[in-house]
Amino acid sequence: MNQDRRIFLKTAGLGSLAVVGSTRPTAGPVLSETISAIKNAEPMKITKIEAVRFRPDLKLDGHGVVWMWVRLHTNNGIMGVGETYPFTEGQIGMLKDLEERSWMGKMLGRDPRDIEGTWRDVFAQIAFHGWGGSDMRILTAINIAQWDILGKALGVPVYRLLGGKAQQKLRVYNTYTSYWTINGMQMEADTEKIVRWLLDRGIKAIKIYPYEKVAERTGGTYISPADLENALDWIKRIRDTAGNEMDIALDLSSQWNLPCALRIARSLEPYKIMWLEDVLLQDNMQSYATLARETSIPICISERLATRYQFREMLEAKAVDIVMYDLTWCGGISEAKKISDMADTYYIPTAPHTCGGPILWFSTIHTATALTNFFIMESCFHFYNFQYPYFIKNVPVPQNGFVTAPEGPGLGIEFRSEPFERGDAIVEKIAES
Incomplete structure (x- = not known):
């Protein structure tokens, strides 16, 4: 813990995070907002990237599923999910290329809350080769997943x-x-x-x-x-x-x-x-x-x-x-x-x-x-x-x-587990640190 953070904790009445929930008097009030601020000042990084595709023969109301998802996992257990469509294999290939072959578009190790900087870097990477198609769509999915993470980290809906x-x-x-x-x-x-x-x-x-x-x-x-x-x-x-x-x-x-x-x-x-x-x-x-x-x-x-x-x-x-x-x-x-x-x-x-x-x-x-x-x-x-x-x-x-917009944190989506359990939704690990 550096000197500035020790001073902050002391002046906030939080010389130790163990006082959270304690009834003992402290040097100052223990505010949930203060605790949240401390938590969100901690480093966060992307530790795993996954793609989710859907079984090609899956039919719902007579139609197939044309979208795919990108899942970004972080070191503190938060997962954000983004989406694009319709060319799943090309989009997953682009996601792999960004992580394996690009010099500005890699996601592992980034702080997912740095949304603007990530967009700038990935766009600069794909623009180098003439942007459009799967590269733009996968940047879009990454961006949506980042906003989902940020909302979940702060406990507020994206709007x-x-x-x-x-x-x-x-x-x-x-x-x-x-x-x-x-x-x-x-x-x-x-x-x-x-x-x-x-x-x-x-x-x-x-x-x-x-x-x-x-x-x-x-x-x-x-x-x-x-x-x-x-x-x-x-x-x-x-x-x-x-x-x-x-x-x-x-x-x-x-x-x-x-x-x-x-x-x-x-x-x-x-x-x-x-x-x-x-x-x-x-x-x-x-x-x-x-x-x-x-x-x-x-x-x-x-x-x-x-x-x-x-x-x-x-x-x-x-x-x-x-x-x-x-x-x-x-x-x-x-x-x-x-x-x-x-x-x-x-x-x-x-x-x-x-x-x-x-x-x-x-x-x-x-x-x-x-x-x-x-x-x-x-x-x-x-x-x-x-x-x-x-x-x-x-x-x-x-x-x-x-x-109306849901009020849950991030995008507020409550996913069903059954499509994954049945094999209708197929998760592919793209990269992990």
Whole structure:
């Protein structure tokens, strides 16, 4: 024990940690905050790194598990868990490469609470070779695990570390596809039933994909007047069923060229669309700026972008009305908060993408709770009702159209042991000191 720490303990009335819980008078009050401060001043380091993959033939509600987890263990027994998706083997390979071959990205021996320094070093490492793909996604998973550790070490939920509650609860929309359904209902046959089901549960926004089939047929290079009219069918039926009570977002999956995008947008303007999402590929912000300028429908982009650097270009080009990112792709909790804060300086709201795994769901809820420019966040009945509960005991489920952040330390996730015991979740040790 050095001299400064002895002085601190003495003045705090803690000449020995053995006085904790003692009823004897001391030189000063024994405060839990003081004890916590001492505990968290102790060195902490990462001692083991693990990857968790899932059995390839595991099916939940008819679908496989596409995400993987990173587990960081520390010398004081705290474990943090992060997540990314969808290319598990490439991501695990990148995790191994960082530890075995990099000169700036090694994790063993680091203090996991040094979140900003770790992000800087790992990003510098992957940027040396041209960043993107699995390297960015594994950096993201590491970052989420670090925030989980920090919250657990301090005994507070992650949203508190991000500035506390800017939002008491978070409004959600439901993403609806032909494969992520509610009780097997399909938009073609059951639009009205789907809308009423959501409204009955207080969910007043839906995201749909009415242009996919024509994009597959034409390659996104042409859309006829008949195609434009046919694509309006679901939208008209939603409006007939719910009036303006149901917001409608449209995801175009980056399948279109700019002339088609403009034609689609103009055909939709009478229907009060909440946003058009990912109409074009994400690599030309000037084209997006043209689209945003030429339509009254808000443009939402994009979970396909990563880091504040790419989002800066988008914002400076005036190419976006609503910022969307995927927290398990964009660089993690750290980067998501910076992206949203940067967007806020342009008075642009944030609408996070969440159709991945359960840790994405939890970490997005924590992050969004701390955002002053939060607009709405994605949810999907298929995931929170069927897939997430298989692994997690305390999955946040929308109540009257909103979700709230858990109050447990870190991400507050209560994992089930059964998937590990059954061999559905497979743990691989990457490195250990």
